[in-house]
Amino acid sequence: MASLSMKSVRKSYGAVEVIKGVDLDIADGEFVVFVGPSGCGKSTLLRMVAGLEEITAGTMEIGGRVVNDLEPKDRGIAMVFQSYALYPHKTVYDNMAFGLHIAKAPRAEVDAKVRKAAEILKLEPYLDRLPKQLSGGQRQRVAIGRAIVRNPEVFLFDEPLSNLDAALRVNTRAEIAKLHRDLGATMIYVTHDQVEAMTLADKIVVLEGGYAQQIGTPMELYHTPANLFVAGFIGSPKMNYIEVTVAGVSTDGVKVAAPDIGEALLPIDPGKAAVGDRATLGIRPEDMRHGKTDGITVSGNVELVERLGHETLVEITTTNGLDLKGIIDGTTLISLGDTTDLSFAAASCHLFDSAGKAFTRREVPEVVRARRGT
Amino acid sequence: MPSRTPETRATSLFMRYAILVLVALIFVFPLVFMLVSSLKPSMQLLSDTSSIRAFLPVGDISLDNYTASFARAPVALFIFNSIFVTSVTVVLNLVICSMAGFSFAFLDWKGKDVMLSIVIATLIVPLETIAIPLLLVVNNLPWIGADGIEWGWLNSYRVQIVPFLSDALTVFLFVQYFRDLPRDLIEAARIDGASWFQIYAKVIMPISGPVIATAAILRFLAMYNQYLWPLMVTQSEQYRPVMVGLQYFFQLNTDWGQVMAYLSMITVPVLAFYLALQRAFITSIASTGIKG
Structure with missing residues (x-):
């Protein structure tokens, strides 16, 4: 070898x-x-x-x-x-x-x-x-x-x-x-x-x-x-993207703003980010929850419901035309046409600068550093 | 659409078979005529041609024409010459043309496309066009024989074999067939450590049965039926092939019974060769369309 x-x-x-x-x-x-x-x-x-x-x-x-x-x-x-x-x-x-x-x-x-x-x-x-x-x-x-x-x-x-x-x-x-x-x-x-x-x-x-x-x-x-x-390539369904503007930079992280999410402070290393920069917030569908259970909430109209048994894939469209996918519990009662909330934790968010390069996340699951097979 | 009744299906089937039988008869009749006529005396043969009797072994039937043919010309020698020249040429031609096809299809070398175009272009040049220059060339070629160096190849087997060791059509058939083979096979063999010659001999040729059969039949027919070139280059009887031998039966008085007997005898090797390879030949035609 x-x-x-x-x-x-x-x-x-x-x-x-x-x-x-x-x-x-x-x-x-x-x-x-x-x-x-x-x-x-x-x-x-x-x-x-x-x-x-x-x-x-x-x-x-x-x-x-x-x-x-x-x-x-x-x-x-x-x-x-x-x-x-x-x-x-x-x-x-x-x-x-x-x-x-x-x-x-x-x-x-x-x-x-x-x-x-x-x-x-x-x-x-x-x-x-x-x-x-x-x-x-x-x-x-x-x-x-x-x-x-x-x-x-x-x-x-x-x-x-x-x-x-x-x-x-x-x-x-x-x-x-x-x-x-x-x-x-x-x-x-x-x-x-x-x-x-x-x-x-x-x-x-x-x-x-x-x-x-x-x-x-x-x-x-x-x-x-x-x-x-x-x-976008790793993970299925694909990661959701939300266009945001950097609203503040501090030692706690980067504060971003967008019409659908309001303002949110993300635990992300600001790097060279400056207030007013355009950025993209990424959130995986599997990090979404149904209802206002997590820190950041987005409301929208249910456009798609795919029930897979143990989980359900839903897609909502906000009033601003933003499409978001979420994987939620398979037993959740939800129907096409409903207005519903999907929420996610700030710690689950990814942030990319205007060139598409990722900012460093501060809160990363332990499994990333674990050896393979553990 | 209304479904067809068993009666219409039977009629349609009958019609199809009828047409097939008719076409088969059209192809078979000349052969039957040749075989039947070879058994009849010349006078009866000519009088029978105006009726259906021409295709029936009736009247004065015997093998006399065959006996007379052997007396009139060295038939066995002609058949041996033709089979020898044709077999050697076909075998060597297949080796040389398949190697050329392999090179054109799989190897990378400068000028390959231009060279292939030139080879293909020679398809449109008939032998008659180059026969005289070729005759001049072979007449001045050296050969190392038992008696040292001889000049001129006339009156020999080699003069009938060497000029036909390669031909554009056969190269083209191999190129087309090889290009359709999966390249992964070549690459797998390269990784397995095979040389280009080993890939040719151990991987590609063993799976090229259909194209080999097709090329062999086409070459065999072309060589066996050669007339002009052997007529030009063989002055002595010793090296003459069957088609040139046919002349012996048209000197002085033509006995058509003997002609038919001679033709029947020289057709046997062709039929035997075709029947031996027909399965692979038909597979090739059926699976590769015009390529075969």
Whole structure:
């Protein structure tokens, strides 16, 4: 296993720059997820790690060794493709053994490695089958098996679950997490699904427009997003935004004002904020309460009610045209057309300056600093 | 829309089969005529052509025409020559053109697109146009044989094989087929450590059965049916293929029964080859449309 480091890594196709300078350090054994919307460059970055795309500028190191000009086979990586990319004419056994045969490994060693991987992935009954005789989930496991037998320093996964149905996706996700625990390998995983990112990652890299918008643990990204993009991308439903004006700055925090919320003092480090600045207040739907139970209250007309059983998603529109979503208790009696109040605590608020950059929150849940798994 | 009754469905099915049978007969009749006529004496053959008897093995039926054909021309030698030249050319052509197609489809090299355009452009140049210059070229080429260096390739197998080791159509078929294969397969093989040649030989070619069958049939037919080029380059009987051999039956008096017997014999290898590959050929046509 090995660490991985990127320094100012860039990628251009002619005049079009798709990766605009990414710096990233991945520790040995870490599970890192690249996440972002379509076209953000996450798969390109992964393929640059794999050696399938050339690096236009910057340095890529795997295990302390610069790999910029190395062939994929010499980088100590193995990759699981979205399409699985199994060789259709080879059996499961031969698919997994192909790389070892190419490397001219002794037959006994090949057999031992393939059978061990098959045992880990519960593929033993299928070793003689062709890929077309397998289900989607089984094919996916063969693709992972092919990666395992290479005994790579870094595993790369390119949206490996996107071709599976919802139930199988949950199972396979858990299997990949278990695999990571069992192998202790460094893994890089690309997805556009934030649930996969949140559940699997030790560290998430949120990519957008060719930049790493934020790199951090899932809880850091959720509770202390660096900017409006990350705040909106991580969390579902999306964070609510309220346009506000800075009405006061003090050692206690930042006082903001907006027509729908009046004035509110937020426990946020003022930084360079000045009275009169435009800013955006962010509040997650799950931090909203029904009624005037918390510090800041917003009244509006109920436009949407989605009952999910244990919770209910409501959307209200204020008289000023502001739309807010809230996740409230599933037993709350509420109907379309009602006028209702949603409230939230000042401590739950995020604040972003006019450029979209987040101010530092003073009250952050302990879980942000806790180690993963606690 | 009113639902169709079983009767209308049966009528429609009958009509469809009737049309298919008719079309099949149109294609089969010339072959039946050839086979049946090969069994008849020339006089009877000619008199039968004005009636349905032309397609029926009736009258004075025998294998005499076959015996006479062998006496008139070295039929077995011609068939051997054709099969040898065609087989060697097809096999080498498939190897060379698939490699070229692989390079055009998967490798990055400067001028690749221009080169492919030039290759495709040669499709419009018929052999007749370049036959004379080509003849001059092969007539001045060296060859290292048992007796040292010889000059000129005329009267040999190689002169019928080498100029046809590659062709634009086959390259084009492979390029089109390869471009539709998932690139992930290539990349997975690269990560597995395979060289480009190993990717070609162990990953791509084993899954290219349909295009190989298609190209093989098209090449086989083109080579087997060659007439002009072998006529120009083979003066001695020893290297002549079947189509040139047909001339032997039109010298002095033409015996149509013998002609039909000869044609029947030289059609057998083509039919056998096609039948062997027809499943893959039809799969290719059906699954890849005009590409195949």
